[in-house]
Amino acid sequence: MRNSPAPSEAAKAQSGESVAAEVHAPFYQVLKTAMLLGHVLLTGPRGTGKSYAVMQLARERGKQVFVCQGHADLTAEDLVGSPGLVNGSSSFIAGPLYNAVKQGAWFVFEEANLARGGIGALLNRVLDVGGTLAVPFTGEEIVVPESFRALLCVNECGYSACRPLAESLKDRLRAIHCDYWDDQHETEVLRRALHGLSGEQIRGMLTVAKGIREARKKGETNFDFSLRSLLQWGADTQFRTKNLMESFESVVIAKLGDPAEVGLQAEPIREIARFVLQHAASDFIPI
Ligand SMILES: Nc1ncnc2c1ncn2[C@@H]1O[C@H](COP(=O)(O)OP(=O)(O)OP(=O)(O)O)[C@@H](O)[C@H]1O
Ligand SMILES: [Mg+2]
Numbered sequence: 001m002r003n004s005p006a007p008s009e010a011a012k013a014q015s016g017e018s019v020a021a022e023v024h025a026p027f028y029q030v031l032k033t034a035m036l037l038g039h040v041l042l043t044g045p046r047g048t049g050k051s052y053a054v055m056q057l058a059r060e061r062g063k064q065v066f067v068c069q070g071h072a073d074l075t076a077e078d079l080v081g082s083p084g085l086v087n088g089s090s091s092f093i094a095g096p097l098y099n100a101v102k103q104g105a106w107f108v109f110e111e112a113n114l115a116r117g118g119i120g121a122l123l124n125r126v127l128d129v130g131g132t133l134a135v136p137f138t139g140e141e142i143v144v145p146e147s148f149r150a151l152l153c154v155n156e157c158g159y160s161a162c163r164p165l166a167e168s169l170k171d172r173l174r175a176i177h178c179d180y181w182d183d184q185h186e187t188e189v190l191r192r193a194l195h196g197l198s199g200e201q202i203r204g205m206l207t208v209a210k211g212i213r214e215a216r217k218k219g220e221t222n223f224d225f226s227l228r229s230l231l232q233w234g235a236d237t238q239f240r241t242k243n244l245m246e247s248f249e250s251v252v253i254a255k256l257g258d259p260a261e262v263g264l265q266a267e268p269i270r271e272i273a274r275f276v277l278q279h280a281a282s283d284f285i286p287i
Contacts, residue, residue, distance in 0.1 A: 022056060023185065023188045023189045023192060024053070024056065024185075025048070025049040025052070025053045025178065025181065025185065026181055026182055026185050027042075027053065027176055027177075027178050028053050028056070028057070030176050031053055031054075031057060031176055032057060034174040034176060035057060035061075035149055035151075037174065038149075038172075038173075038174055039127050039149055039150040039151070039152075039172060039173050039174065040149070040150075040151045040152070040173060040174050040175075040176060041151075041152045041153075041154065041165070041170065041173035041174065041175045041176070042054070042151065042152070042153045042154070042176055042178050043153075043154045043155075043156070043175060043176070043177050043178065044155070044156065044177055044178035044179055045155065045156055045178075045179065045180060045224055045226065046155050046156075046224050046226050046228075047224070047226025047227050047228035047229065048178045048179065048180060048181065048226065048227060049178065049181070049227055050153045050178050051108070051110065051153065053178075054106070054108055054151055054153075058106055063105060063106050063149075064100075064103060064105035064106065065100075065105065065106045065107075065108055066096035066097070066099045066100040066105060066106070066107055066108070067096060067108045067110060068095075068096045068097070068107070068108070068109050068110065069110045069111060070109060070110060070111040070112045070113065070114040070115040070119075071111070071114050071115065072114060072115070072116065074114075074115045074116070074119060075118075075119075076118060076119065076122050077095070078095055079095045079096060079097040079098075079119065079122065080095045080097055080098050080122070080133065080135055080136075081093055081094040081095040081098045081135065081137060081138075082095070082137065083137055092135075092137050092138050097122075097123075097126070097133065098133065098135060098142075100148060100150075101126065101133045101142055101144050101145070101148055102142060104145035104146070104147035104148050105147075105148065106148075106149045106150075106151060107148070107149070107150045107151070108150075108151045108153070109123075109150065109151065109152045109153065110153050111153065111154070111155065112152040112153065112154055112165065113154045113155075113162050113163055113164065113165055114162065114163070115163075116163070117163070117166060120165065120166040120168070120169040121166075123150065123169055123172075124166075124168055124169055124172060126144055126148075126150070127150055127169075127172040127173070128172065130143070130144075131143075131144040132144060150173075152165070152169075152173060180209075180213055180225075180227075181227065183206060186206055186209075186227065186230070187202060187203075187206060189227065189231075190202045190205065190206070190230060190231070190234055193231055193234065193235075194231075194234040194235065194237075194238050195238075196238035196239075197234055197237060197238055201234075201237070201244060202234070204244060204276060204277055205230060205233060205234060205244065206230070207276045208225075208248070208272060208273045208276045208277065209225045209229075209230055211272040211273075211275075211276055212225040212269050212272050212273075213225050215268060215269070215272060220268050221265060221268045221269055222265060223252075223255075223256070223265060223269050225252075225269075229251070229252060229255070232251050233247055233248060233251045233252055236250060236251045244273075244277055245273065245274065245277055248270075248273045248277075249270075252269065252273070253266050253269070253270060
């Protein structure tokens with residue numbers, strides 16, 4: 001859990017550094033408008049730039065962000081604050097929700113669907129129009145300021161630790177689905193991040209990613225080909241001067257774990273990569 005503004009983001013906001021040259025996610029404009037109007041729920045596959053977009057927008061608006069990572073053992077005290085020792089005397093250690101409410105800042109709750117139901121009840125009260133945050137340790141009942149915003153991020157996940165968000169909590173949020181990016185946006189991010197790769201190599205990588213994402217939709221694999229994985233694959237190719245298939249093995253296939261145990265997962269995605277890189281792109285990609 002990070003209970004302080006991200007320093008680099010805050011520093012950039014203070015220095016007035018321009019963010020105009022950055023690539024924005026396809027859902028960025030929708031997010032911008034939604035954040036003016038109220039609290040937001042970002043859903044979608046893993047690694048589609050949800051957290052990045054929130055930090056970009058916070059920087060653009062000069063807002064402080066307090067981040068909390070959801071997990072099964074997260075308590076209301078973790079969010080609000082708890083008693084602790086400061087210089088040997090008993091004191092209140094503020095949590096990220098307390099800090100965000102108190103400062104009229106943004107509260108970002110990553111993987112909110114890993115937390116238990118009680119957390120939802122706490123948030124409901126904060127997110128209501130004219131909401132309040134009760135702080136048992138200090139006895140405060142803070143009226144939530146207009147400028148406070150909550151952003152909940154939720155990944156599509158099939159494992160049992162995920163719980164559906166309570167309908168009452170969802171009802172207080174504007175939901176934005178953050179899907180895989182279109183070709184134009186994804187190409188632009190890869191192009192800027194991976195100067196050492198040719199346009200053809202980037203096109204080949206995107207074709208592989210799209211093929212694997214399609215296969216996942218059809219249930220042929222569970223592998224979730226994120227933008228993050230694409231950037232790692234490209235960086236490995238660029239900095240270790242490998243060919244795309246070698247770095248695919250060491251970055252993408254390695255994510256699946258022990259090859260003996262994950263043969264069923266590894267083979268379909270390896271097959272797609274081989275096919276694309278050898279056939280579709282054989283004229284221009286050295287493999
Ligand atoms: N607009 C962008 N410009 C450059 N890089 C980006 C951009 N958006 C996302 N990325 C990169 O893509 C990767 C995934 O982004 P991010 O962590 O924001 O995704 P996420 O949807 O929050 O992931 P998760 O679902 O795992 O929390 C990161 O490496 C991030 O730096
Ligand atoms: Mg994230």
